[in-house]
Amino acid sequence: xxxxxxxxxxxxxxxxxxxxxxxxxxxxxxxxxxxxxxxxxxxxxxxxxxxxxxxxxxxxxxxxxxxxxxxxxxxxxxxxxxxxxxxxxxxxxxxxxxxxxxxxxxxxxxxxxxxxxxxxxxxxxxxxxxxxxxxxxxxxxxxxxxxxxxxxxxxxxxxxxxxxxxxxxxxxxxxxxxxxxxxxxxxxxxxxxxxxxxxxxxxxxxxxxxxxxxxxxxxxxxxxxxxxxxxxxxxxxxxxxxxxxxxxxxxxxxxxxxxxxxxxxxxxxxxxxxxxxxxxxxxxxxxxxxxxxxxxxxxxxxxxxxxxxxxxxxxxxxxxxxxxxxxxxxxxxxxxxxxxxxxxxxxxxxxxxxxxxxxxxxxxxxxxxxxxxxxxxxxxxxxxxxxxxxxxxxx
Numbered sequence: 001x002x003x004x005x006x007x008x009x010x011x012x013x014x015x016x017x018x019x020x021x022x023x024x025x026x027x028x029x030x031x032x033x034x035x036x037x038x039x040x041x042x043x044x045x046x047x048x049x050x051x052x053x054x055x056x057x058x059x060x061x062x063x064x065x066x067x068x069x070x071x072x073x074x075x076x077x078x079x080x081x082x083x084x085x086x087x088x089x090x091x092x093x094x095x096x097x098x099x100x101x102x103x104x105x106x107x108x109x110x111x112x113x114x115x116x117x118x119x120x121x122x123x124x125x126x127x128x129x130x131x132x133x134x135x136x137x138x139x140x141x142x143x144x145x146x147x148x149x150x151x152x153x154x155x156x157x158x159x160x161x162x163x164x165x166x167x168x169x170x171x172x173x174x175x176x177x178x179x180x181x182x183x184x185x186x187x188x189x190x191x192x193x194x195x196x197x198x199x200x201x202x203x204x205x206x207x208x209x210x211x212x213x214x215x216x217x218x219x220x221x222x223x224x225x226x227x228x229x230x231x232x233x234x235x236x237x238x239x240x241x242x243x244x245x246x247x248x249x250x251x252x253x254x255x256x257x258x259x260x261x262x263x264x265x266x267x268x269x270x271x272x273x274x275x276x277x278x279x280x281x282x283x284x285x286x287x288x289x290x291x292x293x294x295x296x297x298x299x300x301x302x303x304x305x306x307x308x309x310x311x312x313x314x315x316x317x318x319x320x321x322x323x324x325x326x327x328x329x330x331x332x333x334x335x336x337x338x339x340x341x342x343x344x345x346x347x348x349x350x351x352x353x354x355x356x357x358x359x360x361x362x363x364x365x366x367x368x369x370x371x372x373x374x375x376x377x378x379x380x381x382x383x384x385x386x387x388x389x390x391x392x393x394x395x
Contacts, residue, residue: 036077036346039084044077049346052076070350070357077346083140085336090143095150097142105138113229113238152328157320165316166307173305173312178248179264180297182224182241185234186211186290200233211277211290218274224294233289241294255282264295271295 034046053061053072061069090096097105110120124131166173188207191200201207210231217227225240236243246254251261257280263269274294281288305312350357 038343086144087140089336090147095146102138152325155324162316175303177302180245182294184228184232184292187233
């Protein structure tokens with residue numbers, strides 16, 4: 001039996017577009033109409049697959065090998081097929097969102113990015129995404145969410161289940177010594193390929209000028225989260241710079257200088273204050289970046305938590321609820337796929353042309369080769385992963 005991981009999050013270009021990030025390259029209104037697959041006779045076009053390849057590779061798809069491209073195309077198409085199967089079922093069950101719900105979802109996403117209307121429109125234009133395309137993607141995502149909620153939205157967890165989970169996993173519930181941080185980062189490298197458009201610094205001089213200017217903004221009383229959303233060159237900008245909780249060893253492993261670690265844990269720095277601008281290298285950014293860190297919270301002692309500790313019972317309940325919903329959503333997808341008629345032209349093309357795996361490698365400006373006769377198949381199976389622990393990370 002096929003198993004599907006990550007039922008709720010579909011790694012498709014559609015989801016990327018709805019998140020207002022990264023579908024660079026490839027015009028959604030392009031003329032090419034090669035059919036990659038059909039679901040109950042409804043087409044999924046090859047250009048949708050290629051746009052997602054472009055998005056996932058950060059516009060560097062020309063550097064991928066033929067094998068890497070083939071694997072990416074198959075997985076992306078599998079995700080698109082799964083999404084279409086669920087969307088069509090939502091249609092049949094009359095669970096489509098209203099126009100107001102669609103607009104509300106787009107507006108909420110816009111607010112989450114911290115963009116102004118002008119910045120939002122500019123982002124869509126840079127990605128060659130029309131507002132009509134954005135609405136259609138929002139429509140599908142909301143319809144699928146309604147469908148999943150119909151079957152898994154009434155999950156309940158008993159007190160006994162919570163207590164049994166805690167008893168079997170006491171070692172997960174520890175309040176560790178550490179700090180909760182937010183940050184603003186400025187990278188001297190060009191970050192346009194990563195979708196960073198916050199007056200991106202492109203050299204050492206510009207980076208130093210920018211971080212000094214940000215520091216003066218903060219000293220003048222500007223809200224840290226607001227400045228992070230507007231000016232940080234890190235993906236954490238969408239969370240107002242929040243990067244979570246870490247202990248001393250984790251900080252050191254990520255390149256934090258000893259003096260910064262000492263400052264964060266020392267009595268002189270108060271919760272709510274921020275550091276001076278500091279530049280250092282890390283395993284992820286060996287070239288170094290400039291940072292300003294805000295101390296959001298600090299715990300100086302490690303202690304064991306009980307079911308009566310603040311938030312622990314609710315945390316376990318939510319984790320067990322999410323696990324059960326994931327299983328139910330996977331079952332819903334399995335049933336929907338089994339009931340659908342799926343024709344995967346792309347997979348058939350690869351089988352019929354193993355020498356070049358059905359398509360020549362993508363290059364900018366090239367058009368994908370036409371697919372041959374349709375070959376019926378179910379969506380390729382994803383590799384199942386263990387359900388996430390209800391404990392999560394305990395602060």
